[in-house]
Amino acid sequence: MNFKYKARSSEGKIVEGVLSAPSQEGAVSAIRQRGLFPIKVERSAASLKKSEESLLDQLRKMGSVPLREKVIFFRQLSAMINAGVTLGNSLDILSGQTKSPRLADAIRKSKAGIDSGLTFSESMKTRSEFTPLMVAMVGAGEEGGVLDKSIERLATFLDKQDELRRKVVSAVTYPTVVILFAFVILYLLVTVVMPRFSKVFQGLNVQLPRLTLLVFDFSNWMATYWYIPALVVLGILLLLAWMGRNATTRPMIDRAKIHLPLVGDIIFKGIMARANRTLSSLVEAGVPILRALEMTAEVSDNVVVSDGYIQLRDAAKKGASLGDTAKNLKAFPVMIAHMMKVGEETGRLEEMLSKVADWFETELEEKIKRLTSILEPLLIIFVGGIVALVALAIFTPIVTAIQEMM
Numbered sequence: 001m002n003f004k005y006k007a008r009s010s011e012g013k014i015v016e017g018v019l020s021a022p023s024q025e026g027a028v029s030a031i032r033q034r035g036l037f038p039i040k041v042e043r044s045a046a047s048l049k050k051s052e053e054s055l056l057d058q059l060r061k062m063g064s065v066p067l068r069e070k071v072i073f074f075r076q077l078s079a080m081i082n083a084g085v086t087l088g089n090s091l092d093i094l095s096g097q098t099k100s101p102r103l104a105d106a107i108r109k110s111k112a113g114i115d116s117g118l119t120f121s122e123s124m125k126t127r128s129e130f131t132p133l134m135v136a137m138v139g140a141g142e143e144g145g146v147l148d149k150s151i152e153r154l155a156t157f158l159d160k161q162d163e164l165r166r167k168v169v170s171a172v173t174y175p176t177v178v179i180l181f182a183f184v185i186l187y188l189l190v191t192v193v194m195p196r197f198s199k200v201f202q203g204l205n206v207q208l209p210r211l212t213l214l215v216f217d218f219s220n221w222m223a224t225y226w227y228i229p230a231l232v233v234l235g236i237l238l239l240l241a242w243m244g245r246n247a248t249t250r251p252m253i254d255r256a257k258i259h260l261p262l263v264g265d266i267i268f269k270g271i272m273a274r275a276n277r278t279l280s281s282l283v284e285a286g287v288p289i290l291r292a293l294e295m296t297a298e299v300s301d302n303v304v305v306s307d308g309y310i311q312l313r314d315a316a317k318k319g320a321s322l323g324d325t326a327k328n329l330k331a332f333p334v335m336i337a338h339m340m341k342v343g344e345e346t347g348r349l350e351e352m353l354s355k356v357a358d359w360f361e362t363e364l365e366e367k368i369k370r371l372t373s374i375l376e377p378l379l380i381i382f383v384g385g386i387v388a389l390v391a392l393a394i395f396t397p398i399v400t401a402i403q404e405m406m
Helices: 024-033 043-048 055-062 067-082 088-094 101-114 120-125 132-144 147-204 212-226 227-245 250-259 264-285 289-299 305-316 320-329 334-346 349-405
Strands: 003-006 014-020 039-041
Touching: 003 024, 014 024, 024 039, 024 120, 039 264, 067 088, 067 147, 101 120, 120 132, 120 147, 132 147, 132 264, 132 289, 147 212, 147 264, 147 349, 212 227, 212 349, 227 250, 250 305, 264 289, 264 305, 264 349, 289 305, 305 320, 320 334, 334 349
Parallel strands: none
Antiparallel strands: 003 014, 003 039
C-alpha cells in the first residue's frame, strides 16, 4: 500500500512524500527511521483504487492459512536464501506460488514493508498470519546473521507441529465417526421406527411388556421434545466454552482437562510436547531465554502449564537454575526437570528439550492408539446393545401375539 505523508525534519522543515508500507503503522515506523517526525499519514488515492478487490478475492483472504502452507513457504524461503537469492526476490517468487490467497497477500505486504525500510521480522509483525513465535525466530536469525538457518528451524518446528496435529486428528476420526453414527441410529430408531411399530401393536390388542412400554414412552417423548436434550447439550457446551475463556474459571477448567479419565493424560502429553518443542526451537534460534519462556507460556494453551513457565521465567530472572526450579513445580514431571538440569550443565539445553518433546510425542501417539483400541470394541458393543434392546422391545410382543393366535 502507498501512503502520502507530511512530516517534520530535525531542522524543522516540512517534508511531504509517498512511501510503500504494509500498514499505516508500518508507514509511521518507516518515516521515523528516516529521521522525520510524522504529522499526517494517509492512504494515497491511487493505492485506495488499486486495493479495491472483488468480493470473491476478499472472501478468499478471510480464510485461515493452513499450517502446511506455512511450512512449505518457510522451507522454500530458507532454501532460496541459502542458494543466494535475495530476500526480496524470494518473497516475490513465493507470493506467486503459494496456494493460500491470504498467505500470498501477507507475503506481498511483508515485501512492501521491506521495501519501505523495515526488516523482515518487523514487517511480519504487521500481519496476523505470522505469529509472535515466527516473528521472534526470524528476528533472532536477522540479528545473528543466520536468517536462512533460523527460517529452516522455524519450518522444521512448524512441520513437527503439523505432523503431531495430523496424527491426533487421524487417531480420533474413527471413534468420532462411530459415535456420530451411533447417535444417528438411535435417533432414527426412536423417532421413525418405534412410532410405526407402536401403531401396529395398538391394532393387535396385545398386552405389551414393560420394556416395550418404556421404549415406546421414550420414543414418544423424544419425537415431541427432541429439542430439550439438544438444548441441554448445547447449553453445557456453551457454558464450558465461556468458563474456558473467563479469567476466573479458566484455571479450574484447564486443571480439570488434564485430570479427566481416559483423555486427561493425552491432553497433558500433547500440551507438554508442544511446549517443549516450542522452547527448544526458540532457544536453538537464539531467542533470549526469558523471552523464549514467555512465548512458550503463551502457546501452552493451558493456564496450569503456562503458569509453570512464567514461574520458570521469574526464577531465571533471579539467576536460578531452570532444572532446580522445575523440580519444585507441579506443572512439570520430574523427567523434564532432570533433562533441563542436564541441558544447562552441558550447554545443550535446546537438544535436551527436543528429546523431551520427542518422548512426549511418542507417548502421545501410543496413548491415542491404546485408547482407540479400547474405544472401538466398546462403541461397537454400545451400538449393538441399542439395536438389540430395540429389537427385543419390538419382537417380544410379536412373539406373544403369535403364541396367543395359535
